[in-house]
Amino acid sequence: MSVKPPPDRLYGRQKGKSLRPRQEWLLAAFLPRLSWPAVPFGIVPRETWLEVGFGGGEHAFELADKNPDVGYIAAEVFETGICSLLSRIAPDHVEQPEPPANLRLFTDDARPLLRGMADGALSKLFLMFPDPWPKARHAKRRFVHPELVAEVARALRVGGEWRIASDDPTYQAWTDEVLGGQDVFTVSRVTERPEGWPGTRYEAKAVVAGRVPVYWSLIRKS
Template sequence: MQEDVNTPTENQVNGENEQNMSKTQGELQADAGQRPALYGRKVLSFVRRSARLDARLQRAWDTYADTYLLNINAGEGSLDVRNDLVFDQPYIAEAWGNANPLIVEIGTGQGENVVAAAAEHPEMNFLALEVYDPGVAHTMLLAGKQGLANLRIAQVNAPELFKAAADGSIAEVWTFFPDPWPKMRHHKRRIVQPELAGEIHRTLQAGGVWRIATDIEDYALHVHEVMDGIEGFHNDGTLTVSLPVEHVGKGNADEAASLRHADFSESERFSGRVLTNFEKKGLAAGRVIHDFTYRRV
């Protein structure tokens, strides 16, 4: 997987080149050393894959896109949210047709969980955030077969959506089994990051929660490092879990057993999460599921 790179405009390139021409080589090297490692880049938790839809999923897209897919993208093929979007209660009431509480799931995959939850809780609204065409189409297919009216889908970069969301507009946020990005140099791509946590905290209603689950031990440590120290979030976990206090990279998971461990608080399995095929595979491989509940206080 690779990160998306923002392409500067021609004017920006020319302007920077003119400034650089007036600097010595030493000054340019000093400037480069002062820049952040990701200067000029947008770090994403996913890589856009161009997967062609099969006939069944294409039919689902053609049939249900007008019903379920929110028109909030900055342009065709863009995963950015358009600049004029205000994702507030009036917008939610118009898009869903009611003022029920909204649950947002980040990275819904094939839609198994969010569709099951929407079917079980018609008194709640659900928003599925997914960037991959097959996953979006399959979610439409599952929802359309049941005629669900309380589900919408947004094919956008999740942090962009939360930046556009109004304070207190969301009841809960779910992030189940996000991409673990196991290589050490890719940990910056993990979706659970302080900046996103701040936006989620702002958009959650009082007492609202961010539910997270992972079957990767190293990612569980990452979640604790990001979330446990954030003011305004309370870890509601009641289970004591022992985790290594150092990170291991891809292919080195076995080394974690010999590292120093510490106790952390985690939650029991969230009963509102269906047992998807993905979670079944993790359990079959002997991995431990880590559940987290962080409540806005």
């Protein structure tokens, strides 16, 4: 594969519409109470899971809620998305919201975070509908990339799982090609969302638009 390794530079939007006072408060006052790595988990986690690019946070919120003994790090750089997950955790009607003990938000580029993780530190990594960057000249911006595959394999424990989903035909073909060139993961690929994978807003829009998502489950070999 001739594409260069991806630079740790962010290209997508990081700011959306101007924020409402509640959103300003969530970012200024509530986020610092569950910001990774400044605030450690309030539990001793059985496992640590990482989600890259959580968007509106529906997937992260559901999995963290269903797995209270797992430490869940949810990474996103888009401010509106960060506010959306914070609003799920701290709905408007709750006057004194408490951060969940097992959910932490990382509000910067997830790639340096991943590189800083100890070998085998993660049990799961979720990459749900990454920005597709369909133009060939933007291929190096894609998260799925041979260099990142090696990095995810290093950070995952043996038997750990990397879940990827994409609705974009170019990204699907690209992912198949990159995964075909590696030998550290056992790969399964389906076009129906597997049991236990929460849906996301981006996915719902893609399905309404007639696109067929692909879901890959990668298991780290010994």
